[in-house]
Amino acid sequence: MTDKEKERVSKKYGLIKDDYKPRPYSGDYPDLKGVGAWDRDNMEVWDYPETKKNFMEPGPYYDRDVEMQARYSESFQYASRARLGSQLIFVVIMIGFLILNDHLGQRNYFPMMPKQKPYDESGKKIVNYSMESA
């Protein structure tokens, strides 16, 4: 792209020449960073107060619908990697505790023989012995 062409194109999109940088795969549209309505000044007098924008203002190429929302913010962080790690450690510890608990619970038991019953299910007598000698 020649210098003259660059000047023409940047004028077309309302930018100064040094700020212009073409966006890849998008013709001559400039590569601009978006600023959401949440981050813009409330007290300024905008041409369009709903989206806090001025007439013919250059904006990013993408998603008009998202950008139109009043609380859309480019600087908001939805999740962070460090937090994900701590959550993962928490889950691993909890599941490990459950497995360990189950394992120990299977190992421990109260030292008793099964209950002695006088009759079986069909009503037949079962011979059991007490601890006294005859």
Place this chain on the structure above:
Amino acid sequence: MGLQISTGFGRWFEPELYPYEKENPTFDPNYGFSNGRKEREPPISYEQMVSAKVPEEFRDYCAHYYIDFKKCLLKSVPFGYRCNHEKHHFEECQQNEMISRMKEYEREKRLLQRAHRKKLQGAVDNVEVLED
């Protein structure tokens, strides 16, 4: 609590020395008693248990106390506290039953460990160990 932990860990590390708690005793019940042991007499007949609709888990050697307790409860609705006497008898019987079960386990465990010791000394199987 301590028994539970010690037998649990003992069975974990030396499973052949500790009996399994869900199976009946395997050794001869009269071994070691010169005249044998006393047989336990059922308190009431099976037909009585059935006609009194005793649940399966209470058809044991405390069934008569259970029936007395339930009879009293029916008679004194809604003043269940009037049957505390019968309830006490029933629970005492259940506790004694539990103690005898623990004694049975202890006897089984000691015989098992004795058999194991004898086996290490050269005897072949449990029958020979008992008749030594």
